[in-house]
Amino acid sequence: MKKVKHLYKDTFAVIGKAGQGSVNDPRAWILPLWNEANVHSEEAAAIAKKSEDGVPLIWGAMNGDMESNKRWNDTTGKYMAGCEADLDAVSPEGWTKWIIPAQTYMVAETTMDKYGEVFGAMDARAMMKRGRGF
Numbered sequence: 001m002k003k004v005k006h007l008y009k010d011t012f013a014v015i016g017k018a019g020q021g022s023v024n025d026p027r028a029w030i031l032p033l034w035n036e037a038n039v040h041s042e043e044a045a046a047i048a049k050k051s052e053d054g055v056p057l058i059w060g061a062m063n064g065d066m067e068s069n070k071r072w073n074d075t076t077g078k079y080m081a082g083c084e085a086d087l088d089a090v091s092p093e094g095w096t097k098w099i100i101p102a103q104t105y106m107v108a109e110t111t112m113d114k115y116g117e118v119f120g121a122m123d124a125r126a127m128m129k130r131g132r133g134f
Contacts, residue, residue: 004108004122011102013089014059015044016082018096023072026079030060033081041083043092048083057084061098069101 017037021029037044041056048056063078064070071077080098091097110118 004106006104007107008104009100009102011087012100013085013087013097014061014080014082014100015047015085015089015091015095015097016059016061016080018063018078018080018082018098020065020076020078023075023077026077030079030081033079034060037081040094044083044085044095047085047089047092049085058082059084059100061100063098067098069098 017033017040019029019033045056050056059080059082061080061082062072063080064072065076065078067078080096082095085097087099089097106122108118108122
């Protein structure tokens with residue numbers, strides 16, 4: 001896994017493909033969200049924020065089942081595969097927009113073939129920091 005870093009960000013928006021599923025098997029429902037976002041990425045290309053190199057800023061965002069920007073509970077959670085957008089951006093039809101609060105985030109670069117491994121490692125790391133263990 002590439003180096004995990006902590007990044008402070010002001011409030012921002014993520015527009016993407018969102019879903020909900022079991023915390024015991026997140027790969028089963030999260031990977032299809034990425035596939036759907038990638039297949040339909042042209043629909044959101046115009047509103048995606050881009051890096052200095054012109055590459056869209058891609059985010060995988062977790063959310064509690066009440067969409068209150070909380071961690072997943074012990075059984076279910078929500079996730080969005082998407083891109084960063086302006087706070088006032090309008091989601092294309094079939095896409096969802098979440099406003100992500102200002103705070104420090106744990107960030108890691110990955111590829112689709114390593115996504116499950118990186119996600120699991122980051123989730124375990126976050127739980128250890130919160131004292132929840134495995």
